[in-house]
Amino acid sequence: MTSVKDPVPNKPPVWKISAWRSMYPGMWSWVLQRLSALALIVLFPIHVMNPYIDSVRITMLLLVVWHSMHGIKVILTDFGFPDRHQRKLLWVLSAVGVAAFFWLAFMHKEYWRFMS
Amino acid sequence: MNEDAQLSEGTQEKPAQEEPAPEKEAQSQEAPKPPSVRVRIRRGGAAGDPDEHFDEFQVETGPRMTVLDALVAVQSAQEPTLSFRYSCRVGMCGTCALKVNGRPAWACRTRLEGLGDEITLEPLANFPVLSDLAVDMSPFFEKMKRARGWLEPTSLAEKAPALIAPNSRERKRIEPHIECITCGICYASCSIVGHDSDYLGPAALNRAYTLVNDSRDALGLERLLEVCTEDGAWRCHSQYNCTESCPKGISPTGAIKGLKRRAVAGGVKRFAASIFRGRAPGA
DSSP, X not given: OOOOSSOOBOOOOTTSHHHHHTOOHHHHHHHHHHHHHHHHHHHHHHHHHOTTOHHHHHHHHHHXXXXXXXXXXXXXXXXXXXXXXXXXXXXXXXXXXXXXXXHHHHSOGGGOTTTO | OHHHHHHHHHTTTHHHHHTHHHHHHHHHHHSOOOOEEEEEEEESSSTTOTTOEEEEEEEEOOTTOXXXXXXXXXXXXXXXXXXXXXXXSSSSSOOOEEEETTEEEEXXXXXXXXXXXXXXXXXOTTSBEEETTEEOXXXXXXXXXXXXXXXXXXXXXXXXXXXXXXXXXXXXXXXXXXXXXXXXXXXXXXHHHHHOTTXXXXXXXXXXXXXXXXXXXXXXXXXXXXXXXXXXXXXXXXXXXXXXXOTTOOOHHHHHHHHHHHHHHHHHHHHHHHHHTTSOTTO
16 A cells, blocks of 8 residues: 555654653653663662672662562563553552562661661 | 835835735724644655655644544645645545654544644555655565465354354454554554564464454464564563554554464463374474
């Protein structure tokens, strides 16, 4: 029907703010999970070499909690959690993640040099 | 004439300004300026066209006016060469999908109210653009074919009409998914389609899900194997862009997850059966 020989798909450019502004929560969840994974790949060797850098530890804790919460979301939906509630699940797990981060970070003050 | 011009310049254009002013006032008293929006429309041919640009049009708005009404108003009164596609005007055909303020939507079911004073209209992403807002849907339907988006009836179905009770589990499982009208919005909103042009996309996989779950369909496992590949269901990253943007409220992500579950369950069954028979899996 159409006479398009070399169709160039119309892709939204990543560097334009409009492409990011129109993103949905689920997409943000995925993007942040990917970014946290990349950051953890960089931070993990640093942590293994010197485990007592507080800034690295606390950043890693935040990233690991964040990454795992969104991983749990994908696992739950993969195993049949109803999709119509996926946004709510995202918010609930994010809240759980933030709470877990603060609990882990501040309930064990002896772990952190800057607090003890 | 020269004298007049000199006079008006010399007297700082006072008389010229005063005269039309009462007329304007009278006009505004009789009929207040109707509300209007500025519509920015992407113009030009295929993506990357050097002539690609945005044209701005001022459109008078009325109650319950839609984006499609605005487009028709622009085409009939201001820019007859504007290209866009529509058919039914009532949200049945899915022809008029485009990007409204960055998000894919049906022009016919998107009201101007609440969109702001400036509305940006662009063609759907991930499709080759033909002209202005009209896109080429052929890659979308090619993938529908690749996923074998049609019923291959069993020999049983040829003998008598198959009955699937409305309250049956089978019917309820495919309930929202059969409502797809192939408008392409999920395909345009999927970032994985933008990344991997071979990916079947949410609509084709959603269709495959309805057929895999259809007891009248004879292709069952064959279809499942064809659809659950690297460029099929397993490529989905659960970003939920398609679910969020679908105007029919379908969750293609849920359909894809359903296909994945079916594939895994089939694989596990096969593995268990092979162990039970005392043979290596696949032997």
